[in-house]
Amino acid sequence: MDKRVRFDFEVYFTNGGNLKGEDFRLDIMGDDITDQELADYIIEDLRLLMAGKVNILNKQIFSEPHKRKSAKEHSPTERLIDLSHTIEEGLITYKGLPAPHICDYLSRRDSQKFYDKGTEFQIGSIEMVTNTGTYIDCPFHRFENGKDTDEIELEKFAELDAVVFRIPYSETLEITDEHFRNREIRNKAILIHTGWDRHWNTETYYENHPYLTESAAEYLKDCQVKLVGIDSHNIDDTAGKSRPVHTILLDAEILIVEHLCNLDKLPDEDITFTAAPPKFKGVGTFPVRAFASVKQTLQK
Known part of the structure; x- marks a missing residue:
């Protein structure tokens, strides 16, 4: 029976x-709905602006055939996928x-002497190189006069229209320009x-990993892509000492993200990609919380 x-x-x-309503009735999916979901639905459905606190009162779930589109079908049309x-x-x-090296600079116990009883904080200390975890490369990483993380415009890090290329390492480690042709x-x-x-x-992970060739980098540069990310150890072939892909892409101010993960959870297109580092002067590489926003179709 519908709820x-x-x-x-x-x-x-x-x-x-303020605005008050009594004895509102709404179709729901499943057997329950939270107060927060109801509050969000009211604000959206009534197109209310400048809304602050919302109180849900006297909530009761009951069985009855649905009358209209349910509240949970108004869930966000996008979901975020963590790629870091x-x-x-x-x-x-x-x-x-x-x-x-990650540790306490100020532990919770040591902080207690600075605050009232029952109030405590932790302040962390991190010592690390910037090429740690999932990170982004800016031109300064390769070129002395290239832009660092402080100088790159924010729009080059965030909400970029993205496409995914499936190139399994079991089929090839060498990724050439041919892999990128015939797609926009x-x-x-x-x-x-x-x-x-x-x-x-x-x-x-560290040896014999997938990489792009110089021809691939040249092709991507000619196509004026915004950013190139890969779920591999390095975008270049680390068997040699030259780094043509870093050189070509970063010289063209095409950002690079290495050590991605979870790309298997993404569709091939209709996504946006974000990988924004902190603003540091004199730093060309830094870890990011990379993620994709995936468009979803509402249930009818």
Whole structure:
């Protein structure tokens, strides 16, 4: 049997005044709905502006055939997918570089002497190289006069239209320009899903990994892509000492994100990509919380 909810509500506006309703009835999906979901639905459905505190009162769930579209069908039309690895004490991202050291600068116990009884805080201390975890490369990483994380415009980090390329490492480690042809990529973020992230934090991860060729980098530059991300140990072939892909892309101010994960959870398109670092002067690489926003179709 379908479920409905009966409730009263109070909406208080940030510019003064309020709106109250009694004995509202609404179709719901499932057997329950939270007060927060009801509050969000009221604000959206009534197109209320400047809404502040919302109280849901006298809520009752009962069985009755649905009358209209349910509240839970008004859930957000986008969902966020985390594409970053977790950084933790002792993590080795790149052999030869030190692992991060994460500890208390001020512990909760030590902080108690500064505050009233029952109030305490923790202030952390982190010592690490900037090439740790999932990170973004800006031109300064490769070029002395290139832009650092402080100088890159915010729009180059956030909400970039993105496309995913499926190039399994089991089929090839060498990713060429041919892999990117016959798809619309101009002005987009290119996310390369090889599946190599399954080896993260193992000895296998560091050697014989997928990489882009120089021809691939030249093609992506010519197509004026915004950013290139990969779920591999390095976007260049680390078997040699040259780094043509970093050189070509960063010289064109095409940002690079390495050590992505969870790209298998994304569709091939209709997504946006964000990977924003803190604003540091004199730093060309820094860890990011990379994520994708995936468009969803509302249930009818």
